[in-house]
Amino acid sequence: xxxxxxxxxxxxxxxxxxxxxxRAVDDVSFxxxxxxxxxxxxxxxxxxxxxxxxLVRLLKPTSGTVDLDGTDLAALTERQLRPMRHRVQMVFQDxxxxxxxxxxxxxxxxxxxxxRGEKSRAVQRTKAAALIERVGLPKTALGRKPPxxxxxxxxxxxxxxxxxxxxxxxxxxxxxxxxxxxxxxxVLALLADIQADTGLTYLFISHNLGVVRAISQxxxxxxxxxIVESGRxxxxxxxxxxxxxxxxxxSALEPGLMTGIKPRHLxxxxxxxxxxxxxxAAS
Amino acid sequence: xxxxxxxxxxxxxxxxxxVIRAVDGVSFHIDPGExxxxxxxxxxxxxxxxxxxxxxxxxxxxxxxxxxxxxxxDVTGDRKVINQLRGRAVALIPQDPMTALNPIRxxxxxxxxxxxxxxxKISRAxxxxxxxxxxxxxxxxxxxxxxxxYPHQLSGGMLQRVLIAMxxxxxxxxxxxxxxxxxxxxxxxxxIxxxLLELQEQTGIALLLIxxxxxxxxxxxxxxxxxxxxxFVESGPVTDVVDHPQHPYTQKLLGAIPELGAWVDxxxxxxxxxxxDGTDAAADVATDRIKEATHG
Numbered sequence: 001x002x003x004x005x006x007x008x009x010x011x012x013x014x015x016x017x018x019x020x021x022x023r024a025v026d027d028v029s030f031x032x033x034x035x036x037x038x039x040x041x042x043x044x045x046x047x048x049x050x051x052x053x054x055l056v057r058l059l060k061p062t063s064g065t066v067d068l069d070g071t072d073l074a075a076l077t078e079r080q081l082r083p084m085r086h087r088v089q090m091v092f093q094d095x096x097x098x099x100x101x102x103x104x105x106x107x108x109x110x111x112x113x114x115x116r117g118e119k120s121r122a123v124q125r126t127k128a129a130a131l132i133e134r135v136g137l138p139k140t141a142l143g144r145k146p147p148x149x150x151x152x153x154x155x156x157x158x159x160x161x162x163x164x165x166x167x168x169x170x171x172x173x174x175x176x177x178x179x180x181x182x183x184x185x186x187v188l189a190l191l192a193d194i195q196a197d198t199g200l201t202y203l204f205i206s207h208n209l210g211v212v213r214a215i216s217q218x219x220x221x222x223x224x225x226x227i228v229e230s231g232r233x234x235x236x237x238x239x240x241x242x243x244x245x246x247x248x249x250x251s252a253l254e255p256g257l258m259t260g261i262k263p264r265h266l267x268x269x270x271x272x273x274x275x276x277x278x279x280x281a282a283s
Numbered sequence: 284x285x286x287x288x289x290x291x292x293x294x295x296x297x298x299x300x301x302v303i304r305a306v307d308g309v310s311f312h313i314d315p316g317e318x319x320x321x322x323x324x325x326x327x328x329x330x331x332x333x334x335x336x337x338x339x340x341x342x343x344x345x346x347x348x349x350x351x352x353x354x355x356x357d358v359t360g361d362r363k364v365i366n367q368l369r370g371r372a373v374a375l376i377p378q379d380p381m382t383a384l385n386p387i388r389x390x391x392x393x394x395x396x397x398x399x400x401x402x403x404k405i406s407r408a409x410x411x412x413x414x415x416x417x418x419x420x421x422x423x424x425x426x427x428x429x430x431x432x433y434p435h436q437l438s439g440g441m442l443q444r445v446l447i448a449m450x451x452x453x454x455x456x457x458x459x460x461x462x463x464x465x466x467x468x469x470x471x472x473x474x475i476x477x478x479l480l481e482l483q484e485q486t487g488i489a490l491l492l493i494x495x496x497x498x499x500x501x502x503x504x505x506x507x508x509x510x511x512x513x514x515f516v517e518s519g520p521v522t523d524v525v526d527h528p529q530h531p532y533t534q535k536l537l538g539a540i541p542e543l544g545a546w547v548d549x550x551x552x553x554x555x556x557x558x559x560d561g562t563d564a565a566a567d568v569a570t571d572r573i574k575e576a577t578h579g
Binding site for chain 1: 538542
C-alpha cells in the first residue's frame, strides 16, 4: 500500500449565506503520497482554494476527515490544533499581499522559527539567512523589505517563510499564477529542487495544466465542488476521459502545437460546448 | 492604407526623481483585417505603448514623441485628434471587465450611450434596438433580460462580451485589446477569443492585441512583436516568430512555457461540420502532435 502523508475523505465545506448554506466542496476524497505532489486543477469557483483553506484550517470543514499521518486535523479544536499547525504550511497566490511590508526578509523568515520555540535571536537569524539562501536570494536580500522585491523574489521569500516552520506538507495555492512565465519556470524549478532535497510533500493548486504537468505526479480535476476526474497527471493530460477535462485540455493554448494563421477551429469546439451547456442549464 | 501606423514612438514616464523611457522607439503598422500582437512580460512597455496610442496616459506623467497615425490622423500631438477618434475610429477592450463598466448603471444604459457616440441623432428606441442586436452579435443570451441588468449581475465573460459589443458598436477601424482574457478562466477565454476572431472575419476590423500569453498570441495574430525593456527585440509573421524564434529572449520565453505533451483530441476526429479547411488544419495539428510525441 502506498505511504500516504495526507488522506482526505468525504470532505464537505459549506459557506453560510444567510439562512442557506453554499456547498463549496462537496464530498471530496483524495490522497497525497509522502514526498510526492498532488495537483488540484479547476476554474474559478470550483472549490480548489476552499480545500487549501480547509487543509491549513483557515476554515473548519463542515464534515469529512483530513488525515495527516494518522491525525484527523478536521476534528481537532483550535487548542489541539496549534502544536500541529506548523506541519501544514501554505504558499499564497499573491506575493504582494501575503508578506508584512514593514519587516525585512530576514525578519519575515525568522518569525516562524521563533514560533517553533527557538529562543536565541542569533540562531533565528542564522537559520533565516540559510533559508533565504536556499530559495536562491542573495545575501543582500536579508535586510530589504517586501516593496523592494519583484514578484518572483517575494514568492521565494514566501516559500522560505513556509519552510521555516519545518512543514511536512506544503500547500501551494496558485503560487506561480501572478508571475511572468520565465519567473514561473524558475519558481517551479526551485520547488522541485527543494522536494528532491528534503522529500517535502506538496499539494499544488492551479488552473494551469502546463504548470500541473511540470510539478505533479497525480492530479485531481474539480468542478463545482466535486471531483470530475483524477489519476496520474501524464495519463490525465494525454487521455482525458471526461468531457470537462477534455475541454480544459483544449482550452490550454500551446503555441508550439498550433499550425496555420488564426486557427479558429482549435477553440470553436470549446466555445460551442460551453454555449450548449449554458443553454441546457438555462432550460 | 494602414489603419495604424506607428513610427519611432517613445514614451517617457516621469517619476519623482527619475525619467523612465518605458517605450524606446517602436515602429509598426496594422492593415485592415489584421491582428498584430505585442507580447512581453511585466514592465516590457507593451501596455504603455497601447495606452500612449489611445492617449490614456496623463500628460504630466507621460511624454510622448514620434508619430502614430490612427486612420491617417496623428494622435501624438493635440489631444483633440484622439478625442474625436476614440469611440469612433478606435475602441478599447480593457483587461479587467469587472471594473470597466459603471457599477450603478444598467448594461443597457451604458450600451446605448456607446451607440450614441457614433449615432448621436437616433431615437431612444432605435438606440436600444441597435444595442440589443449588438448584444446578440456577441452571443449574449437573452439580450433583452441582460439589457436591464447591472454589471455585478453578469459573469466576467459576459461583461467582456458587453465591452466587445460596445467596441463593435462604434464601427471602429481598429480595436485595441489590452490583455482581454487575462482575468478570465481558460474555457471562458476560448469563447472570447473565438468571438474576436469571428467578428474580425465578419467585419475586417483591425486588432492590436497586447498580451503576455504566447498561446493567445499564436492563436490570434497575423504578426507578432516581442517587446522587452521598451523595444521590439523580434518582429515577424506569427509562424516565424513562434516556430523559428531568432532572438534569445523569444527563445527563452517560448522555452519557459510548461508543455502539456501530446494528446489526441476526440472532438477533432469527429468534426462533422464539413468544413474542409478546418478538417485539413485539424489533421495538420494531429500530425504535428504525433511528430512531437515521437521526437520526445
